[in-house]
Amino acid sequence: MIQFFNVSKFYPNGVKALVGATLHIEKGEFVFLVGPSGAGKSTLIKLIFREELPTKGQIYVGGRSIIRMKRRDVPHLRRQIGMVFQDFRLLPDRTVFENVAFAMQVVGAGPQEIKRRVPEVLELVGLKERAQMYPRQLSGGEQQRVAIARALVNKPTLLIADEPTGNLDMDTSWEIINYFQEINRRGTTVLIATHAREIVDTLRQRVIALDRGRVVRDEHQGVYAHAT
Amino acid sequence: MIQFFNVSKFYPNGVKALVGATLHIEKGEFVFLVGPSGAGKSTLIKLIFREELPTKGQIYVGGRSIIRMKRRDVPHLRRQIGMVFQDFRLLPDRTVFENVAFAMQVVGAGPQEIKRRVPEVLELVGLKERAQMYPRQLSGGEQQRVAIARALVNKPTLLIADEPTGNLDMDTSWEIINYFQEINRRGTTVLIATHAREIVDTLRQRVIALDRGRVVRDEHQGVYAHAT
C-alpha cells in the first residue's frame, strides 16, 4: 500500500524533518507511528498525502509514484485516503453536516446517499446533535471528531490519522480507536500517528518509531516505548 | 483566587455548556479540570478569562467581579493570567520569538528584559533552535509549546492551561507538567484542563470533574476517574 525508499525531507529553512526513511506498509495493516514532538510524524504523513514533496527518495502509494504523479491526479490519490489532520482543517463557514458532506460531494456522491451516510458517521463519533453547528461553536474534542467523521465517511481504502485523540478523553478515544480497528478488520489499511501510550501499549499492533527524522524502530506487536 | 457562584453559560444556539457551577480555587492551588469531550471545561476557562460572559451567576477572579468589570480593565485581568489556549492562538505572521516577546511587550517590558527572558522560556520548552521559525513551520507539539512559553513568560500569578499536552509525547508532557508544579510551588495558582489520565492519576492533586456542564466531582488528591 505504502512504500518509502530512502526518503528525506528537508524544509527550505534547513530543518531535516525526515532522513533516509525506508518503510513498507502492506494493504490491511494497522500501524502506529510514534515519536517525540517534532520527530517527523506529520511530515511523513504529509508526504504520503502529497501535501509536501520529498527532497530525496521515492514514494509509492497504492502502487503509484507520488513524485511522478501529475498535478491533476493528486485529487484522486487524496480521495482514496481518509485523512484526520492534526489541526482538523474544517471548513469554517460550513456546519458539521456540510463539512462531512463535502467530502462525499467531492467524490461525486448523490444527495440521497449523502443524506443517509452523513448522519450515520456523525452518530458514530457522537455528534449527531451537533450536525447544524459551525466548527467555531464546537469544543476541541468535538472538532476533532468532525475531522474523524469526514475521514471515515467515504469508506477509504487507507485511513491516516494524525494525533486523532489529542483532544479526546479516554473513553471517547477508545471508542474511536475501536472503530478504527473494526474498519481495519474489514480491509482498510490504518496508519495512526499518536502520543497515546496507553492505547499503543494495549493494542500491540505494528509500531514505527521516529526520532529526529529517522526511523529508529519498526516492530510488529510493538509498544509505545521500550524502557530506557 | 477564582470564585464561581452558581454560574451558567448557555450559548445563543441553546447549548447549555455550563449549568449552575459553584467552585472556589484558592491562591496557590494546583487544580486539574477533567471531563469528557464537550463537558464544558473550555467554557469554564473562557469565563475566567472573560472571553465569554456567563448567562447567569457571579464570577470573581483575584477578588474582582468579571461581570461588573469595565471593558478597559479586561486587558489587566488577562495580563495576570498566563493562558495556554486549546487551539494555541499564535500570531501567524510572527516568529516563535516574536510571539513570546509580544506577551512581554503588552505588559510594557523593555527590550533588554525581553532579550533576556524569551530565550530562557524557549529553552525551558525545548524550542530554542526554533526561535526564528513561524508557527506554520512548526509541528503540532512545537506550536503547543510556544503557547506554553508565552503563558509562562510574564510569570503570571494564575496559570491556566487548556489541554496543554494534547499534542505532546509523554516525556515532553512530563517535563512541562513538572515545570508547572515548580512554578506552583513558587506561589502561582495553576488550573489545567486535561484528558491526560496518567498525569492526573500520578500527581494526585485537586481534581474538578465536569460532565455535561455540571460539576460532578471536586476532590483533593483526586484521580482522573473513579472506576465505573
Place this chain on the structure above:
Amino acid sequence: MLMQLRMALYVFQEAFRSLRRNGWLNFAAAGTTAVSLFVLGIAVLLVVNTNYISKTVESNVEIMAYLDRGLDQNDLKAIRTQIEATPGVKEVRFISKEEALATLAKRFGKESKLKESLGGTNPLPDAFRIRMSEPRQVASAAASINRLPGVEKVRYGQGVVEKMFKLTAWIRLISMVVMGLLGVCSVFLIATTIRLTMFARRREISIMKWVGATDWFVRWPFLLEGMILGAAGALVAVAVLGFSYSALTGKLQEVLAFLPVVRDYRVLIHLFEGLFTAGIGLGLVGSFISVHRYLRV
C-alpha cells in the same frame, strides 16, 4: 449525464450558500464593482457626449461662396450643380444680394437707414451658403469651389474652423484618455477586491483541495459567485447611472434646449449592456485568477 446534472446543481447550491454566508465579503466585492463601473460609466457618457457635441458644433461649419456680378439663372444653376457635386457637401442654399442686404440692415437696426443712404445701389454680391456633411473636408471643398468659374471668393472662417477642429480633436483625445485610465482603474479595483476576498478565504480553498476536490470542483462555485457578484454590482451601477443620466439630461434639455446631448436610447442601452457584460466578465475572470493562486496545494 446524472453526474453533470448533479455537478451543476452542486455548483449553484454552493454559490448561493456562499453568497448567503459571506455577507460582508460579498458586499465589498459587489460594491466595488458597482462603484468602479459607475465611474467608468460616467467617463463613457462624458466621452459619448463630448463626441456628440463636437460633432454637432463641427457640422455647423458653413462655406460662403460669393459670386461674380451679372450671372444669369443658367450660370447660377450650373454653379450650384457643380458645388453640389463637390465631395462632402450636404446642402446648398442661394442667398441673393437683396436677402444679404436685408440681413445687414437688420443688424444695424431700423434707425440706421442703411438702404436709403446707399441710394438704391446694393454693394453686396450674390452668394451660396454651403453646409458640409463631412466638416473635415471644408478646407478642400472651399478650395475647389473657389476654382469654379463665376465664384469670386470663398469664406468659411478660415483659421477659426481649423482651431475648432483642433480643439474638438483634443477634447476627444483627452476624454478618451481619461476614459481609458478610468477603465484601467476599474479593472484594477475590481481585481484587487476579488483577490482580497479570496485571500480571506484562502484556507477554505486549500482545505477543499486537501479533502480531494479537483481544481474545477473548487473553482466552479467561486466562478459562478464571482459572476453573480459582478452582475449585481453592474446592475446597481447601470441603474443608478441610467436613472441619474436620464433625469439630468431631461432637465438639461428643458433648460438648455440648444445644447446637444445624447438621448438616443439605443446608444445608452448599448453602453449599459457593455457595462453589464464587463461586470460579469470581470467577476468571472477576477475569481478565476484569484482562486487559482490558492489551488496549488
Place this chain on the structure above:
Amino acid sequence: MLMQLRMALYVFQEAFRSLRRNGWLNFAAAGTTAVSLFVLGIAVLLVVNTNYISKTVESNVEIMAYLDRGLDQNDLKAIRTQIEATPGVKEVRFISKEEALATLAKRFGKESKLKESLGGTNPLPDAFRIRMSEPRQVASAAASINRLPGVEKVRYGQGVVEKMFKLTAWIRLISMVVMGLLGVCSVFLIATTIRLTMFARRREISIMKWVGATDWFVRWPFLLEGMILGAAGALVAVAVLGFSYSALTGKLQEVLAFLPVVRDYRVLIHLFEGLFTAGIGLGLVGSFISVHRYLRV
C-alpha cells in the same frame, strides 16, 4: 517618559514590521488609495479647468453702446465717465463710426467697394465697446447704460449671453456633481479595501487582545500603518497626476494657444496637498474604524 518612548518605538517597529510582512495586503490598500485619489484628482482637475474656461468665455462678453449722432467730445467724455462708473464695468473703448465702417468694408472684401457705393455718407453710428469685470452683471449694466442720455441703443447679444451663462452654470454643476460622486466613490473604495485587509487579519487582532493587549496597544501600529499606506498611495497618485497633467497641458498650450487651461502652480500644489492629506486621513480613519470592529473580544 521611558514608557512613552518605548511605546513610540514599539509602534514604529510594529508598523514597519507589518508593512514588510504583509506585502500583498499592503499593495492592495496602497494601490486602491492611489487609484481612487488619481480618479478623484482627474475629476478635480476637470472641475477646475471647466470653471476656468467658463470664466474666461464669460469674461469675453461685451456690450456695444451705439450713440446718438452729433455728439461732441464733451458729451462723449461725459458718457464714458458714466459708463465707467457703472458697477461691473472693466474696460471701455470708443469705436468711431469711421472705424466701424472700415471694419465692415473689410468684411465685404476689397472688391465690394462699399465706401464708394455709399457715396461718402456713413450710415453707421459711433459706439462704445464695454468689457465687464463681472460678466453676470451684463444685463443690468446694459440696461442702466441704455438709460444714459446720448446712448441710442445697447447690444450685448441678448439671448446668446443668457444661454451661455446657463450653459456654463450647468457645466459647472455637472462637473461638481461628478466630482462629488467620485469623491464618495473614492472614500468607499478606500474604506472597503482597508476593511478587507483588516478582515484578513482579524484573527491576529483578537489574539493580541487575548494576550492582554489594550485597545490602543493593538491600534497604534495599525493606525501608523494605515497612514503610511495612505500617504504612499497618495504620493503615487499625485506624482502620476502632476506629471501627466503638466505634460498634457504643456502640449495642449503649444497646439491650442487660445484654449485657457489652469497652469497656475499654486492652484495645482494646493490640489496636490489636498489629495495627499486626504490619503493620509483616509488611511488613518479607515484603519481606526476597521481595527475597531475586531477589538471587541
